[in-house]
Amino acid sequence: MALELRKSGRAWLLVTPVLIALVVVIGYPVARALWMSFQKDQGLDPSTGMFVEGGSAGFSNYTHWLLQQCQAGGETVSCPTGNLGSQFWMAIGVTLFFTVITVALEAGIGLSMAMVMGKTFRGRALLRAAVLIPWAIPTAVTARLWEFMFQYDGVVNRVFGTHILWTSDEWPSRFAVIAADVWKTTPFMALLLLAGLQVIPADVYEAAKVDGATAWQRFTQITLPLLKPALLVAVLFRTMDALRMYDLPAIMTLGNPSTRTVSILVVDQVRQGPNSAAALSTLTFLLIFAIAFVLVKVLGANAVRTQEDQRRAG
DSSP states (O other): OHHHHHHHHHHHHHHHHHHHHHIIIIIHHHHHHHHHHTBOOSEEOTTTOOEEOOOBOTTHHHHHHHOOEEEETTEEEEOOTTSHHHHHHHHHHHHHHHHHHHHHHHHHHHHHHHHHHTSOOTTHHHHHHHHTHHHHSOHHHHHHHHHHHTSTTSHHHHHHTOOOOTTTSHHHHHHHHHHHHHHHHHHHHHHHHHHHHHTSOHHHHHHHHHTTOOHHHHIIIIIHHHHHHHHHHHHHHHHHHHHTOOHHHHHHSSSOGGGOOHHHHHHHHHTTOHHHHHHHHHHHHHHHHHHHHHIIIIIIHHHHHHHHHHHHHO
């Protein structure tokens, strides 16, 4: 017992500096942001026209973003289209749209790329290195590259013979951002899935071939079930990354409201009122945490059960 207590005390002694660093680096900013989110921003009070220095705001900073209602003459009325609530929910919709479409495309294309790179052929190392180039390019450079391509007189319109304002119109600008994001981050998905394919024993495929399984049966009955844990991890990582998308749409479309994500809205709001932006950041964190929780509990639980079934079968 004394030896176990001594080991436990030594372990806490080694872990304590890391915990202190985490509290300083993560805990304090989070606590500060929460405190700021309940404070009023300095500026002119629209009801009195007088300058106010702040003070307690209660939940008003949150209700301004969540509710699409305003007060006029003591009555609740509908706010104009450009109010904070409308901007927030539109940014939520754009962010979720980008997340669902890009993650789905990247998972499908990344899986295809991983299966090709997992085969043995001449020049495989060169192919793997070439595939990772888009992911290695800085996002700002990628955004400028695709902005040039999607200009009115750019490569895309010239190749397809179209006259589309890819960075200005509502839906073309969104599809342009999706194309650029899929091009850049699909190699990351392919790399994670390739690592998952490498751990599948080749003997399993050989046994399936001997039993007469077709290529499609081997893919659906062997590859996908055994690749599921790696696929879920890749989808989780990319979902968290896509929910925080900022620089690609901000640079490509130059502030087009049709591609304004939640992260872009937070940065824009910081310039106007840091306390209101803190409330928006808190809402963004809660959104990402809720989605991550759902992915881990709903999808991750199945992955754990699959691993347990494999151990029992073995």
